[in-house]
Amino acid sequence: MHAKLLKSFKRIFNNEKAIESYRDFYIALCDWVITNENLFINELNNHKRLRMLTQIDLDEYDLSKNDLEYLQNFKNRLIEGTYKTTDDLLETIENELWDLIAIEADIDCDCIDSDPRYIVDPDRDNEVLIECNYCRQLYDTHGVKQNRIIDYYKPANNKWLKGRVKSEI
Numbered sequence: 001m002h003a004k005l006l007k008s009f010k011r012i013f014n015n016e017k018a019i020e021s022y023r024d025f026y027i028a029l030c031d032w033v034i035t036n037e038n039l040f041i042n043e044l045n046n047h048k049r050l051r052m053l054t055q056i057d058l059d060e061y062d063l064s065k066n067d068l069e070y071l072q073n074f075k076n077r078l079i080e081g082t083y084k085t086t087d088d089l090l091e092t093i094e095n096e097l098w099d100l101i102a103i104e105a106d107i108d109c110d111c112i113d114s115d116p117r118y119i120v121d122p123d124r125d126n127e128v129l130i131e132c133n134y135c136r137q138l139y140d141t142h143g144v145k146q147n148r149i150i151d152y153y154k155p156a157n158n159k160w161l162k163g164r165v166k167s168e169i
């Protein structure tokens with residue numbers, strides 16, 4: 001990938017404020033994507049979820065957790081990562097943002113790297129579902145497999161989950 005672009009990405013973390021909190025970190029990554037998107041507009045088309053993550057209203061989500069060690073590791077992983085292509089970098093950013101914002105669901109996916117997260121389907125009145133971030137299998141909130149595919153979804157927030165899932169969030 002373009003060395004200049006990678007350099008500019010790594011520069012995000014020169015600003016200590018970027019890793020002061022989950023919210024600051026999330027915003028710093030999104031700002032970088034938005035500021036530079038004209039440099040990778042074609043690649044971004046393959047990352048619809050990343051685009052969605054840069055557009056959601058953060059006030060609807062709880063990013064108040066501040067595990068500074070976790071953020072430091074996050075930062076190191078991003079800086080030390082090797083990105084062959086811009087696509088690789090965008091995928092990494094997308095996954096890190098998802099990891100910060102998507103609430104873990106209390107079910108086990110069949111796959112080896114089970115990583116179930118609550119999502120909502122905005123086309124169905126924000127119906128709450130669970131998607132495995134590793135294998136993309138979809139489940140309902142009781143952990144029953146669903147065979148449909150949703151093109152566009154958002155991470156669920158606490159408000160949407162309240163009363164709609166069995167375990168207390």
Ligand SMILES: [Zn+2]
Binds near residue numbers: 110112114135137
């Ligand atoms: Zn899975």
